[in-house]
Amino acid sequence: MARRQGLAVVVVGLAALLLRLAILPLCPIPVPFVPDDFSFLLAGDTFLHGRLTNPTPAMWIHFETIHITMQPTYMSMYFPAQGLVLAAGKLLFGHPWYGLLLTSALMCAAICWMLQAWLPPTWALLGGLIAVLHLSLFSYWINTYHAAGTIGALGGALVLGALPRLMKTAHQRYGVLMASGIAILVLTRPYEGLLLCMPVAIVMGHWAFFGKKRPAMGVLARRAVFPLALIVATVGWLGYYDYRAFGSPSTPPYTVDRATYAMAPYFVWQSQRPEPAYRHEVLRSFYYECELKFFRKIHTPAGFLPQTLIKALTVLMFFAGIALLTPLIMLRRAIMDRRIRFLVICMLVLTAGMLVQIFTIPHYVAPFTSAFYAIGLQAMRHLRLWSPESKPVGLALVRLSVTICVLMAGLRLFAGPLALALPEWPSYNWNFIWYGPDHFGTERVRVESELNQMPGKQLAIVRYASKHNPFEEWVYNSADIDGSKVIWARDMDASDNSELLRYYKDRQVWLVQPDITPATLLPYQAPELSNAVASVAH
Numbered sequence: 001m002a003r004r005q006g007l008a009v010v011v012v013g014l015a016a017l018l019l020r021l022a023i024l025p026l027c028p029i030p031v032p033f034v035p036d037d038f039s040f041l042l043a044g045d046t047f048l049h050g051r052l053t054n055p056t057p058a059m060w061i062h063f064e065t066i067h068i069t070m071q072p073t074y075m076s077m078y079f080p081a082q083g084l085v086l087a088a089g090k091l092l093f094g095h096p097w098y099g100l101l102l103t104s105a106l107m108c109a110a111i112c113w114m115l116q117a118w119l120p121p122t123w124a125l126l127g128g129l130i131a132v133l134h135l136s137l138f139s140y141w142i143n144t145y146h147a148a149g150t151i152g153a154l155g156g157a158l159v160l161g162a163l164p165r166l167m168k169t170a171h172q173r174y175g176v177l178m179a180s181g182i183a184i185l186v187l188t189r190p191y192e193g194l195l196l197c198m199p200v201a202i203v204m205g206h207w208a209f210f211g212k213k214r215p216a217m218g219v220l221a222r223r224a225v226f227p228l229a230l231i232v233a234t235v236g237w238l239g240y241y242d243y244r245a246f247g248s249p250s251t252p253p254y255t256v257d258r259a260t261y262a263m264a265p266y267f268v269w270q271s272q273r274p275e276p277a278y279r280h281e282v283l284r285s286f287y288y289e290c291e292l293k294f295f296r297k298i299h300t301p302a303g304f305l306p307q308t309l310i311k312a313l314t315v316l317m318f319f320a321g322i323a324l325l326t327p328l329i330m331l332r333r334a335i336m337d338r339r340i341r342f343l344v345i346c347m348l349v350l351t352a353g354m355l356v357q358i359f360t361i362p363h364y365v366a367p368f369t370s371a372f373y374a375i376g377l378q379a380m381r382h383l384r385l386w387s388p389e390s391k392p393v394g395l396a397l398v399r400l401s402v403t404i405c406v407l408m409a410g411l412r413l414f415a416g417p418l419a420l421a422l423p424e425w426p427s428y429n430w431n432f433i434w435y436g437p438d439h440f441g442t443e444r445v446r447v448e449s450e451l452n453q454m455p456g457k458q459l460a461i462v463r464y465a466s467k468h469n470p471f472e473e474w475v476y477n478s479a480d481i482d483g484s485k486v487i488w489a490r491d492m493d494a495s496d497n498s499e500l501l502r503y504y505k506d507r508q509v510w511l512v513q514p515d516i517t518p519a520t521l522l523p524y525q526a527p528e529l530s531n532a533v534a535s536v537a538h
Contacts, residue, residue, distance in 0.1 A: 001125070002122040002124070003121050003122075005116050005121055005124075008112060008124070008125045009109045009112050009113045009116075009128070010109070012109050012111075012112040012128035012131075013106060013109030013112075014105070015108070015132050016104055016105040016107075016108040016109070016131075016132045016136035016137075017101065017102070017105040019136075019137060020136055020137055020142065021101070023137065026413055026414065026416065026417070027137075027413065029097045030097065030144055030145070031440070031441040031442060031444075031445050032144075032145055032441055032476075033144075033440040033441025033444070033472070034144065034146060034471050034472075035065065035066035035067045035286075035470075035471065035473045036067055036078075036144075036146030037144055037145040037146045037441075038065070038068075038476035039066075039068050039077065039078060039146070040076060040078060040082045040083055040086060040146050040148070041476075042068060042075070042076050042083075042476070042477075042478070042479060043075065043076035043078065043080060043084075043086070043087075044083045044084075044085075044086030044087040044089075044090060044096050045087070045478050046075060046076075046083070046087075046479040047080075047083055047084055048090055048091060049479050049480065051479070052075075052240075052244040053073040053075040053244050053245040054073060054074040054480070055073060055074065056070055056071050056074050057070070057481045057482070058482075058503060059489070059499070059500055059503055059504075060074070061279055061490075061492070061496070062490050062492065062496070062500050063477055063481065063488075063489060063490070064279060064280060064475075064490070065473060065476055066261075066283065066286050066470065068476075069245075069246070069256050071260075072246065072247045073245055073247075074479075075246075077253055077254055077256070077257035077258075078148075078253055078254070079148075079189070079190070079238075079253045080187055080241055080253075081148060081151050081184060081187035081188040082145075082146075082148040082151060082188070085099040085100060085103050085151060086099050086100070087099070088102075089101070097145070100142060100145070100150060101142070103150045103151055103154060104135070104136040104141070104142045104150045105136065106150075106154050107131070107136070107150045107151075107153045107154040107157065107369075108128055108131045108132050108135065108136050110154050110157035110370070111131045111153065111157050111369065111370045112124055112125060112127065112128025113157065114157040114158075114160050114161030114370040115127045115161075115370065115373060116161075117160075117161050117164045117165055118160075118164065118339065118340060118343065118374050119377055123377050123380075123381060124377075126402070127376075130324075130405060131369075133405055133406065133409045134321070134405070135153070135369075136150075137409060138409060138412045138413075139318075140363075141363060141366075147366075148188050148189065148363060149362065149363035150366075152184075152185065152188045152189045152192070152193075152363065152366030152367045153366045153367065155183075155185040155188060155367060156185065156196055156366065156368055156369060156370055157370040158178065158180055158181025159181035159185070159196060159197065159200060159367075160196075160343070160371060160374075161370070162174040162175070162177045162178035162181065163342075166204075167203075167207050167211070168213075170215045170219070170220065170223065171223075172226070175223055175224060175226070175227040176226060176227050176230070178200075178227065179226075179231050180230065182197060182231050182234075183231060183234035185197070185367055186235060186238060187234065187238060188367075189364065189366065190252075191357075192350070192353065192364060192365060192366070192367045192368070193367050195349050195350050195352075195353040195367075196346060196349075196350070196368060199345055199346050199349055200346075208220055238252075259273075260276065261276055261283060261287055262287050262291065263275055263287055263292045264287070264291040264292045264295035264358060265295070265358065266358055266359065267356050267357060268298070268299060268304070268355075268356050268357075268358060269356065272292070272295065272296075272299075275288075280490055280492075282468060282473070283470075285468070285470045286470035289470070290470060290471070291359075294307070294358070294359070298358060299358075311354065311360040314360065314362065315360065315365055318362035319362070319369070319376075320376065322404075322408075323401055323404040323405045323408055324376060324401055326383070326397050326400070327376060327379045327380040327383045327397070329379075330382040330383045333382040334376075334378040334379035335375070337382075339378065340378050343371045343375055344375065347368070347375065350365060350368050380398055380401070383397055383398055384398045443514065443518060443519045444474050444514070444519075446518075446519075447460070447512060447519055448486055450521060451485075451486045451510065451521070452485055452486060454508065456507070456508055457484075457485060457486075457487075457506060457507045457508070458486045458487070458507060458508050458509075458510060459486075459487050459489060459500075459504050459507040459510065459524075460486060460487065460488050460510050460512045460521075461489050461491050461497065461500075461509065461510065461512065461524055462474045462475050462488060462489065462512045462513075462514065463491040463512070463513050464491075464514065464515055465513075465515035465516075468515050472514065474488060474514050475488045475489065487504065487507070488512075497526075498526065501526060508523075509524040509526075510522065511523070511524040511525075
């Protein structure tokens with residue numbers, strides 16, 4: 001089957017799709033539970049309504065929340081690709097998650113296709129199946145809504161898979177596939193996409209002008225028209241999206257939201273921003289406790305090296321885990337191997353780009369996923385040939401690594417029935433383990449379900465305790481806030497709350513306290529009524 005390369009790609013894609021559907025009884029569709037989840041779901045809901053953005057809500061100060069811009073428009077701060085995928089899932093199959101599922105299947109198929117261009121077909125099939133076991137079944141890329149890792153990995157695999165094929169045959173279809181990958185990266189992770197495309201562009205330029213087997217320049221020019229038009233159209237559409245959502249075609253996503261709320265910059269040469277005038281303590285807690293403190297650590301000479309090593313370890317553990325660390329003892333041989341030398345150069349460019357970036361989470365480097373797999377598999381190939389004293393030690397280690405991958409997938413699937421202890425949220429270990437949706441976010445879902453079952457429209461005013469974890473955010477709304485059955489709003493002072501209640505006078509009002517276990521849902525007592533009751537009692 002591996003030698004029938006088209007069939008192998010299809011099998012890998014179908015395996016990712018069908019296996020994840022098969023395990024839904026034990027690993028159900030995830031519920032949103034971190035700020036990024038709700039931000040991307042807002043983008044998906046906006047696109048589903050046929051809009052690029054939403055007008056600023058009338059009572060927007062009660063709806064301010066993490067990673068969502070309120071002015072000049074109400075929209076997710078992120079690039080639009082993930083939101084488009086979520087909208088497609090909801091439109092076609094009734095739930096946004098199915099868009100991620102299809103993208104995950106395409107990602108695994110594209111990884112296998114990319115590996116076929118760099119490695120022998122059997123190893124390419126193995127790499128695709130490992131991607132299925134980990135990335136499409138048990139990773140936060142498929143079991144949350146916020147990573148955009150599957151989309152970025154899909155784009156990167158198309159670019160790296162098309163490169164050697166295009167240089168070998170000059171067929172236009174490979175140019176179109178490469179352009180499609182670049183377009184995906186533009187709409188998903190353009191910074192990391194640029195890091196990937198720079199060495200690709202250099203190699204392509206050298207081949208086009210100096211390659212011995214290149215077609216005539218006129219032929220190349222004709223075949224490049226459509227791929228270049230696709231890239232230009234994508235950049236143009238993104239500029240229009242930026243204009244509608246953020247006020248200017250030259251104002252990319254992130255910019256307005258970060259300028260409004262964040263104190264920590266994204267790059268090491270930048271200085272800390274002044275603290276904004278936060279209207280809600282939970283926002284200050286997120287941008288100070290979760291971001292600024294880390295920035296201050298890595299922004300010092302003493303903290304830069306250890307924090308950078310931690311970032312590198314995070315990425316390594318996500319892609320390799322424990323099972324696939326053993327083949328890396330042959331990493332030096334793999335790096336020196338001419339077959340994948342270009343991919344090693346890509347890794348060096350990525351390393352330079354990540355060194356100057358403050359934050360690094362595994363999905364940030366998603367465009368390089370297929371390159372990680374190719375280098376790891378090449379190390380595994382060298383390990384397989386290792387025979388000290390003519391004993392097949394390397395072969396045994398390779399088989400053991402693959403076997404452990406399969407066993408870990410089985411253990412992770414049956415972790416619940418087997419009563420295996422897993423890290424509790426908010427443990428950072430969820431990036432290191434074989435991550436499943438588990439029970440995170442279920443309290444908000446329970447409360448929202450109760451509100452949806454009540455007659456009439458509901459307004460939920462959320463009141464946090466003083467030490468609330470900002471990652472457990474509850475105040476998120478759909479694209480059409482005023483038309484929603486349930487509206488989530490922040491508890492503010494008596495004057496602001498009275499204004500909110502007057503505006504939504506046709507709604508039943510509730511007080512939600514997420515930090516009480518279980519979360520409480522009580523009728524909201526307006527400040528005027530509370531004062532009157534206190535006066536009578538006195």
